[in-house]
Amino acid sequence: MTAAQALALDVAGFDLGIDRLVIGVFTGLTYGLLAVGLVLVYRSSKFVNFAYGSIGAFGASVLGLLVVDWGAPYVLAFPVAIAVAAALAGGIEVGVIRRLAGRPSLIGMIATLGLSQFILIMALLVNSDGVSGFTFPEPPLLPSFTLGSTPVGPSYLAMLLLAPAVLVGLALFLRRSKHGLAIRAAADAAETAELEGIRAPRMASFAWAISGGIAALSAILVTPTTAGQSIDTLGPDLLLKGLAGAVIARMSSIPIAFAASIGIGVLEQVLLSNPDTRGLVPVVLGLVIVVALLRQPSLGRAEADRGGWRRVGAPPIPAAYTRVRSIRLSAVAVVAFSVVLAVALAYVVSNETASVLTSVAGFALVGLSVGLITGVAGQLSLGQFAYAGIAAAVSVHMMEWTGGWVVGVLAGVLAGAVVSALVGIPALRLRGLALAVSTLAFALATTAWVLRLDLFLGDGVAPGKPSWFGYPMELARDYYLFAILMLALGVFVSANLWRSGFGRSLQALRDNEDAARAFTVPRTLRKLQLYAVAGALAGLGGVVIGHGQTQLTVNSFPAAASIDVVALTVVGGLGLVIGPLIGALIIVGIPGAVALGIPGQAALALGWLLVVVLLPDGLGGVGMRLRDRWYDWLAARAGIDPAVARAHPDVTQRSPLHHGADIGGIFAVDEVDRASGPGAAPLLQVHGVGRRFGGVVAVDHVDLVVDPGEIVGVIGPNGAGKTTLFEIVAGFTRPDAGQVVFAGRDVTGASPEQRAVAGLVRSFQDAALFPTLTVRETVMLAGERTRPSRLWVCALGTPVPDRQRAARADELIERMGLAPFADRTISELSTGTRRVVELTCLLALEPRVLLLDEPSAGIAQSECEALGELLLDVRRDLGTAMVVIEHDLPLLSRLSDRMVAMNLGRVIAAGTPDEVRTHPDVVTSYLGSDLAAIERSGPSLTPVAPLPAGSP
Incomplete structure (x- = not known):
């Protein structure tokens, strides 16, 4: 040997x-x-x-x-x-x-x-x-x-x-x-x-x-x-x-x-x-990375980027402008001119130029998928062009087998959707890093192995051309018209999704995932739908590119092109539907029409990098600012003062808490929820729940019972386990032991979305909500619990469901004194106003039990009394039970029928407000060391008679 x-x-x-x-x-x-x-x-x-x-x-x-x-x-x-x-x-x-x-x-x-x-x-x-x-x-x-x-x-x-x-x-x-x-x-x-x-x-x-x-x-x-x-x-x-x-x-x-x-x-x-696994190296490495991320959820989940995102969509125009005929006609004229120009080019350009424009349309379609997944949902996918390549291969083969181009296109789009959803599954519970890395690995593997398989492109295939009523689109100029038709379809669907309840759900998950889930947004379903729709759009772009070539090979879909489509989307404007088209004209159209050479390519790459750094809204954002100036000029000619029309209410003015609210008669309240007394079954029961984080005991076998219409206050020093208890009850943290029963049903294993749909709704300490959404959009999002958006309805752009949500939201906004703030984004509001917006959303959810985490945090002391009255009105008019964590003891004493005190993860006292605040353990652990809490909203803590359950 x-x-x-x-x-x-x-x-x-x-x-x-x-x-x-x-x-x-x-x-x-x-x-x-x-x-x-x-x-x-x-x-x-x-x-x-x-x-x-x-x-x-x-x-x-x-x-x-x-x-x-x-x-x-x-x-x-x-x-x-x-x-x-x-x-x-x-x-x-x-x-x-x-x-x-x-x-x-x-x-x-x-x-x-x-x-x-x-x-x-x-x-x-x-x-x-x-x-x-x-x-x-x-x-x-x-x-x-x-x-x-x-x-x-x-x-x-x-x-x-x-x-x-x-x-x-x-x-x-x-x-x-x-x-x-x-x-x-x-x-x-x-x-x-x-x-x-x-x-x-x-x-x-x-x-x-x-x-x-x-x-x-x-x-x-x-x-x-x-x-x-x-x-x-x-x-x-x-x-x-x-x-x-x-x-x-x-x-x-x-x-x-x-x-x-x-x-x-x-x-x-x-x-x-x-030899059979050489091309699988990127796939295996990607799997290794994703598995490692799934075992380290804290690393896989992106840091909270609240407030850093740009608002999605074109900037809204003032309401007064919609009455100006010239402004309305300007928008129609721009769209009509663009369509006519795009179609007319087919009859004046050469076949070579038409091929370049076809590539622009194909890349723009793939860019639309990036705009949806990155611009709206705030995630980064580097595999969109890989999905396009697979879709093109499937479409070509299906067209060859069936002889029908419609079947081929649909098969390609479906293949892109399925593959995108499958690749995105590991990242469903993660954000940012997981999806970016898994799709990068898939893009490399697609070029190195997948598309080289005979099942897809092998050594190359000759794609067939679509035909229109028997007329084959063999010439590049004819095929360009087909590409424009597909691009128009993609823009139509994308625009509908962006402005629909589906788009709002994605933006909410991007801005504040926990709050979105508390508002019943189904995280897993929405992300799967996102990946599928984005894959379908990328697949449609791949079909356009694939059938437009005489010979389709693996080089038609390089891994680097997935970066190019991200680039063109950012250059055009991540927050605009038309952004990918603007970017494609520059990043794909210019090199296709003019031989740049390496220096020119370097200049182009440097140019789009500068756009990312210096123009947060991309070149499309520059166009929107020019549009606004044009509209201002037209409005001034019509006798409207642009400064007055664009003026907003001062967000520093007094909070709507001072204005009072009329919430009676908004909802048809289930009378069962108002039932109280010895014979009424508890609405919420927490039995012996416990939670440890390493060696730290956060919650130690806590019991809690809430009757219909009852307000239960929870007090305790910082670190007592109050918020962790809320996390467990609301479903954001799984208990190590114990059981949560809501309305007679064990919900211990239910997700936050499922609990919120059932009527168990929570608030958050910071009331951050969704910084890039307006007040109206935020309340409309809360309305998803009773009127959930359907993906196909959103894609078709059916206006009726959204109009109904908007009307319902406007009614609530008006009754809660928020009308002056309806079109302001959440990031522009004061803390007190955000609290009212959050409460308005909670009411829109029509909850049976509200878990309120420090509702007075961040608001002025003078507003605490008004807040207390508002919460009592909610209980009186809607029959909503509440569990309230609060450090302002005078406020909580006025609100609560019963109180529970916690320390070191355990319940140390329970009973009426008077009984709890005078309990020796409570005085020792909490009251005796926090005089500011005792006198925050009142000069002294005078005894308060407990409120009968179900009464104001």
Whole structure:
């Protein structure tokens, strides 16, 4: 037996020999460095730098230029290339990331996508030969040898020597040096670090610079081992491999990230050893990442980006403008002119230009899916063009099999919807990172493996052309008309979805997912519908692109195109339906009509990056501002003062709490809920619920009973477990023990949405609601409980259901004194006004039990009495039972029929307000240490007779 045979081990077609595993360890060491760099960036900026791999590729390109083209010694070029990459990464943090402070982290990730494209193009400008493994220089002075049948070159030995050395050096730097400790401190607690004199932004720049140097080092070592690697895929490929180890390490532990990456390297080599699984590497890595995220929910869920999102849709015009004939005709004229121009182009342009315009229409359709999933729902998908490719392949084959183009189009659209929903399933309970990474992996796998299967495109297929009443659209100008028709259909459906209850639900989930679920928005169903609809739109775009080509191959749907459609959507305007069309005309139309070359491509990539950073609303937003100026001019000519027409009520004026509210007669109240007394069955029963967080007992076997129409107050010091109890009762936290029974039904395992639909509704301490929605839209959202929006109705744009919701919302808004604020966004309102809006929404939900978490928090003391009267009116007129957590004891005493006091997760007293506040344990644990709470809304806490259940 030879040495090669001794090292070989074949299992089910996979090479598990020592030589293969050793190579895996070598490459895993380099991936470990990539993971470490990603961890540094994530800890400093709290999002994934999608330009990370491209920064490394740029450093590798610089090394290739210095050594191959300029003849510089490798040992001198090596540190120069790393320093250039480090400077580039640090400059990105200073010049781009800091400018995006205050905007959602997803926008930062999109910006790094643009940087990724720009940096890769610049790498080609620096070194036109790219970073091909065939010609890339290897480290000198290191030997080559053969391990079994596998050649081991100098690059592998450099990995073995440098990776551990860099890891140890980095660990010592972070743990022992002044700057390293400052970087860690700023990453863990930026505000505290600032108090200690540490400039957190500067430390973030250092962290980015270190990560850039590590990325370059990794790319330089890996590139010679990846013969045939394209520079277009090198950046995303390196990112994915580094991200796998980083996510396993919870984006925090450098040693775990390094160790996990070694396993990733071994896994990759095993998959590469089998010809049937070589294209599956991105898929497997994506699965590894998603599984790791699902095991770490706190990492997978995006940080709350409340207030950072832009409002969806074109800015509304003042009500007075709708009466101006010239303004109404202007909107109609723009639409009519655009349609006529689009159709007329088919008869005046060449077939070559028509092909470019067809591509514009196809990309715009895929961009509509990005606008829905990112602009409306606030999630990032990098696989939309992959869905388009699959849809195109299915459509082509179905048309060939059936001979009908309508069947082919429908099959392609359905395929895009199904695949998108399936890929999105792992991210249903997560946000941001999970969907972006899983779809990135799918996009890479689609190009490398899926579309190459004979079932899809194989070595290429010749697509058929649609026919119209027997007339085949063979000419590009004829086919362009078909593309315009499909684009019009996509815009029609998208516009309907954006402004419907479906769109409001997605915006609410984006702005404040917990509050949306408390408002009965079905999170899982809406996300599945979102992925399916977005996939269908992308599929329609793929069908348009696919049938418009003479030969359809895997190169027709490159992975990089998924980034392009994100780019064009952002450039046109994420918050506008027409944004993707504007962006497609620029990013797809200009390069298609004019040969830009690499410098022109670099300028175009830089241009869209500047749009992301400097124009939050994109170029479409600029158009909307020009529209508003035009409308103002027309209004002035019609005798309307634009300043007066656009004026809004002062949001700092007195809260609607002072105006009183008339809520009687709004609802038909179930008389069973008003029943009280000894014979009435409890409406809410909590039996022995408990919850631990690690070794901390938050709730310890708590019992609670609420009768119909009763108000139960809950008091206790901070950390007593009150809010956790609410989380358990409302369904946002699962108890470790115990049972929650509502209206005679065990709801312990029910979701928050299901409990809210049944009538068990909660509020939140901050009353943040949904910052980008108006007051009217927020109340309409609450109306979804009794009049839920159907997806197909929303897609068709049927106006009746929304008009009914709007009428109902306006009635509530008027009765609650909110009419002056109806068209203001929630982010513009004072805390007191938001409280009234929240209460209005709670009433629109028609609850049977309200869980109110500190309703007086953040409002003026003078408004507390009015709030109390309003809550009593709700109980009197609607028969609603309430459980109220409140630190304002005079207010709570006036409200409550009974009180419950908690401390350290347990109930320490229960009874009438007078009995509870005089209980020795309550005085010791709470009242005796919080005089401000005792006298917040009254000079003293005088005894108050308990209110009979069901009475005001």
